[in-house]
Amino acid sequence: MQIDEIRPTTAVFRTAAIIFVILTCGFAQAPVPAESSPKSADTQSYLDPLPQDTGTAALKQELRHLQNTGRLMMVTAHPDDEDGGVLTLEARGKGVHALLMTLTRGEGGQNELGTDLFDKLGVLRTLEQLASDKYYGVDQRFSRVADFGYSKTAEETFQKWGGHDVPLADMVRVIREFRPDVLIARFSGTDHDGHGHHQASAILTKEAFRAAADPSRFPEQIKEGLQPWQPKKLYIGNVCGFGASTCPDENWSVKLNTGEEDPVLGMAYFQFAIEGLRHQKSQGLGDISFPSRPRYAFYKLADSVVPKTTDASGHEKDFFDGIDTTLPGLAARLGDYEKQVPRLRPELSKAAGEIGESVGGLASLAAHIESVTALVEQSDLSDAQKQMLGQYLSEKHDEAQTALNLALNIGLEATVVPALGPSASLPTEKNALTNVSPGSQVEVIAKLHNGSKYWLTIQNAALSQDWAKKSHADQATIGPGEDYYANFLVVVPEDAPLTRPYWHRTNPETEPVNQFEGQYQTLALPPAPLDAKIEFEISGRRGLHSPLPDFLRKGKNEVPQGRISAQVVVPFIDERGVPRKRELAITPAVSVALEPGEQIIPVSGAAARSVKVGVNSTLASPSSGTLGLEMPEGWRAEPAKSNVRVPKRGDQNEAEIQVFPGNLKESRANVQATLEAAGKTYSEQYTLITREDLGAFYFYQPAVQHVSIVDVKVPKDLKVGYLMGAGDDIPTVLQQIGMNVKLIPADKVASEDLSQYGTIVLGVRTYETQPVVVKNNQKLLEFVSNGGTLIVQNNNDVGDFNSAHLTPYPAELSRARVSVEEAPVTVLAPDDPIFHSPNEISQKDFDGWVQERGLYFMGTWDEHFKPLLACHDPGEPDQKGGLLVAKYGKGIYIYTGYAFFRQLPAGVPGAIRLFVNLVSAK
Numbered sequence: 001m002q003i004d005e006i007r008p009t010t011a012v013f014r015t016a017a018i019i020f021v022i023l024t025c026g027f028a029q030a031p032v033p034a035e036s037s038p039k040s041a042d043t044q045s046y047l048d049p050l051p052q053d054t055g056t057a058a059l060k061q062e063l064r065h066l067q068n069t070g071r072l073m074m075v076t077a078h079p080d081d082e083d084g085g086v087l088t089l090e091a092r093g094k095g096v097h098a099l100l101m102t103l104t105r106g107e108g109g110q111n112e113l114g115t116d117l118f119d120k121l122g123v124l125r126t127l128e129q130l131a132s133d134k135y136y137g138v139d140q141r142f143s144r145v146a147d148f149g150y151s152k153t154a155e156e157t158f159q160k161w162g163g164h165d166v167p168l169a170d171m172v173r174v175i176r177e178f179r180p181d182v183l184i185a186r187f188s189g190t191d192h193d194g195h196g197h198h199q200a201s202a203i204l205t206k207e208a209f210r211a212a213a214d215p216s217r218f219p220e221q222i223k224e225g226l227q228p229w230q231p232k233k234l235y236i237g238n239v240c241g242f243g244a245s246t247c248p249d250e251n252w253s254v255k256l257n258t259g260e261e262d263p264v265l266g267m268a269y270f271q272f273a274i275e276g277l278r279h280q281k282s283q284g285l286g287d288i289s290f291p292s293r294p295r296y297a298f299y300k301l302a303d304s305v306v307p308k309t310t311d312a313s314g315h316e317k318d319f320f321d322g323i324d325t326t327l328p329g330l331a332a333r334l335g336d337y338e339k340q341v342p343r344l345r346p347e348l349s350k351a352a353g354e355i356g357e358s359v360g361g362l363a364s365l366a367a368h369i370e371s372v373t374a375l376v377e378q379s380d381l382s383d384a385q386k387q388m389l390g391q392y393l394s395e396k397h398d399e400a401q402t403a404l405n406l407a408l409n410i411g412l413e414a415t416v417v418p419a420l421g422p423s424a425s426l427p428t429e430k431n432a433l434t435n436v437s438p439g440s441q442v443e444v445i446a447k448l449h450n451g452s453k454y455w456l457t458i459q460n461a462a463l464s465q466d467w468a469k470k471s472h473a474d475q476a477t478i479g480p481g482e483d484y485y486a487n488f489l490v491v492v493p494e495d496a497p498l499t500r501p502y503w504h505r506t507n508p509e510t511e512p513v514n515q516f517e518g519q520y521q522t523l524a525l526p527p528a529p530l531d532a533k534i535e536f537e538i539s540g541r542r543g544l545h546s547p548l549p550d551f552l553r554k555g556k557n558e559v560p561q562g563r564i565s566a567q568v569v570v571p572f573i574d575e576r577g578v579p580r581k582r583e584l585a586i587t588p589a590v591s592v593a594l595e596p597g598e599q600i601i602p603v604s605g606a607a608a609r610s611v612k613v614g615v616n617s618t619l620a621s622p623s624s625g626t627l628g629l630e631m632p633e634g635w636r637a638e639p640a641k642s643n644v645r646v647p648k649r650g651d652q653n654e655a656e657i658q659v660f661p662g663n664l665k666e667s668r669a670n671v672q673a674t675l676e677a678a679g680k681t682y683s684e685q686y687t688l689i690t691r692e693d694l695g696a697f698y699f700y701q702p703a704v705q706h707v708s709i710v711d712v713k714v715p716k717d718l719k720v721g722y723l724m725g726a727g728d729d730i731p732t733v734l735q736q737i738g739m740n741v742k743l744i745p746a747d748k749v750a751s752e753d754l755s756q757y758g759t760i761v762l763g764v765r766t767y768e769t770q771p772v773v774v775k776n777n778q779k780l781l782e783f784v785s786n787g788g789t790l791i792v793q794n795n796n797d798v799g800d801f802n803s804a805h806l807t808p809y810p811a812e813l814s815r816a817r818v819s820v821e822e823a824p825v826t827v828l829a830p831d832d833p834i835f836h837s838p839n840e841i842s843q844k845d846f847d848g849w850v851q852e853r854g855l856y857f858m859g860t861w862d863e864h865f866k867p868l869l870a871c872h873d874p875g876e877p878d879q880k881g882g883l884l885v886a887k888y889g890k891g892i893y894i895y896t897g898y899a900f901f902r903q904l905p906a907g908v909p910g911a912i913r914l915f916v917n918l919v920s921a922k
Helices: 015-025 056-068 084-093 118-136 154-160 165-178 196-211 219-224 269-277 328-340 345-351 359-377 383-408 732-735 772-777 779-785 798-804 909-920
Strands: 071-076 097-102 138-141 182-183 233-235 254-257 298-305 408-418 439-448 456-463 469-472 476-478 485-489 530-537 560-573 579-583 589-594 599-602 608-618 621-632 636-638 641-648 655-660 667-677 678-684 685-690 696-702 703-709 718-725 740-743 757-762 789-793 810-815 825-827 857-860 865-867 870-871 884-887 890-897
Touching: 056 084, 056 383, 056 469, 071 084, 071 165, 071 196, 084 097, 084 118, 084 269, 084 298, 084 696, 097 118, 097 165, 118 269, 118 685, 118 696, 138 165, 154 196, 154 865, 165 196, 165 219, 182 196, 196 233, 196 298, 196 696, 328 345, 328 608, 345 359, 345 798, 359 383, 359 560, 383 560, 408 530, 408 890, 439 456, 439 530, 439 560, 456 469, 456 485, 456 560, 476 485, 589 678, 589 685, 599 732, 608 621, 608 641, 621 655, 621 757, 641 667, 667 865, 718 732, 732 865, 732 909, 757 779, 757 909, 772 779, 779 789, 779 890, 789 909, 798 810, 857 865
Parallel strands: 071 097, 071 182, 097 138, 182 233, 408 560, 599 703, 718 740, 718 757, 757 789, 789 890
Antiparallel strands: 233 298, 254 298, 408 439, 439 485, 456 476, 456 530, 469 485, 530 560, 560 579, 589 608, 608 655, 621 641, 621 667, 636 655, 667 678, 667 703, 685 696, 810 857, 825 870, 865 884, 884 890
């Protein structure tokens, strides 16, 4: 299932969201209802510019960038850690070039939107982070380390990440490439940060501040051509504790008010950042909203290579105190070598004087920056110095060009023509050419609209790849209000790079570090495959009697040059009839998927299993292929080989094959599907990850069914009802091992006859995500009282859980957790039937667990509850609230914080046996 097809949860607000906003904005304040938000994040299509990035508002912000050469880099551990208010203030309010480096992609977290976890969730959260970044106005980078779940210490984090040099190398690489003046650790690097990933991110940032300037650190990067770079100032965050609205003077150096309204944005920086943060819906932040008022962020100067910038009280006005961020100030970055280019500062001063909203000034500015660039290139400066200045000047030239296009009010769009031709109506989503395969061809039309009062002469129109044949004339002149069209026939070469992640893990459940492949390391995603670019002159006239622009009449001899670019997108109509568009992507011609992707087989289950092989393609017409399965020794499939129809685009074919397992003993095995078609072999599935408010990308996985053979006994004649919460795959696993499980829709719980079930299980976070279950909790407790068994799995909203008094006897949920999956487990009540029926539970059943033991254990409970297990993280006391059992009336109530939602889909044998025993308790 595509992630955009998963129904969002109904919860209004999450504890994680509260913690995040307190953390990032430095205040404790109850949220206001979502209706008070200035605008829902869903109303903005990702590929459309924000209103603040169009027209005069966009031009004013671009002028801020042109006037500021400051560069700021913030480092965090996970998506949603960032201080969006500060980033927005710096990038949009002051014109600083800002970059956010997020070490992990959040792939170890929980998913509020469905059952997709691990690397598939990582792709979704990457898209969500990029949607947030669009509001902050920042660039985005990631390291290769993965979110492996909650960690309590930096030491454990570094151990999991293969040592601190793995992420440090990536951070140093980004610093050397981006060259920030100011480096900011979002956290402090102390126990006050909580999560070990948070602590590690700050510890690494502090080290990277100096390491990036040392050529002996990561010398392989220097050999690649990167140059050492020393940021000028280092700041740390979280210096006043979570939720602080004030901060002792000695704790901070810079205090920034992100609650100040920006007239260009039309709202406060903090509020604008919250608009972006709402796109991180998989973390429960889709409805987050806060009232307007002053908001303060506090940061402490931790290291510096510039002269003292703090006053007598240790305070500064700004991160960039002591750093010249003006355009002429670029010359100062050469130090004593500035005298080698005596004309540099005067020429930069002249360029700075041309910054303004006029078309003439901006056209002159772009040309002036080009001449300064040539001046630098022709100087006697070192290659490293030329490279450094060239980076600044290139960016300023791009900014000047963007500002010129805004002042001219010109726009470019490049779209893929529907398969039936330019005159065809927009296709439906399933038929749109959103992804094409190597060897295929598409037509692209680039349309330039001249919204200015000047004549434009088109000099060149091209695509970013040389895959296109032009069917237009480059030279053309268009007047005010007119459009220019450039047509391209694109033939995608066989060796075209596919639109796929450049990072991967063989086993995401156990490997905490990604492997990087290709040239895009640390980028959020690989760049789009195709862009369109048009170069033009502001020519002033079509005929002899056309007037010249004012700035040409004033004696300027040069003809102003311009350029504009746009990503190639694909328009279509979604299932609701709403026009949408998506980035063009390149994928294999055929996608092969095995369903289910995870299969749990009991040792006693030698009967045939049905395996479904789904086939999708980008083909214009159906084809045929030969499908086969590679299986473990002793297994067989019927049929062994089969001819299958490879469907055309928009259709799907599914082949069903009977698999007969053999030699069953507790172990793991794989079933691999391969499809041979048109002389090629396909053995991967690719899945579109997108949502209406996000961009789109593809997640790839082998066409493999991971099989766990488990020695497990299941009860007979037990009917289990399962009330889904945030989403998990436990019901599927129980069904695969032979249990009778029925999903109970949350909105049916009030009318459902619960007496038909022997056991009812609440999925993870059910009370948080299904308010109707909270409303009908008494009915669930009556089910227990009448003789049923109720299993309640972890809920993360501690406050709401406790205030609702959802347990049959007094008990208080806590945030206690055991994050080390290998933590020893003690059985506190070895004689309890839960450990003996229908499966005998021993210490070996706690081997091989993944990511964590459990989370959100009960903190206190009355004597009716009996704790069954105890475990603890290193150096901590035993946590006994992870599995509590209580008799209530004629039945049994069970609360468990142990992470069965991770263990059962991963096929952990002992966890499966223990969960079956819990479900069977009576």
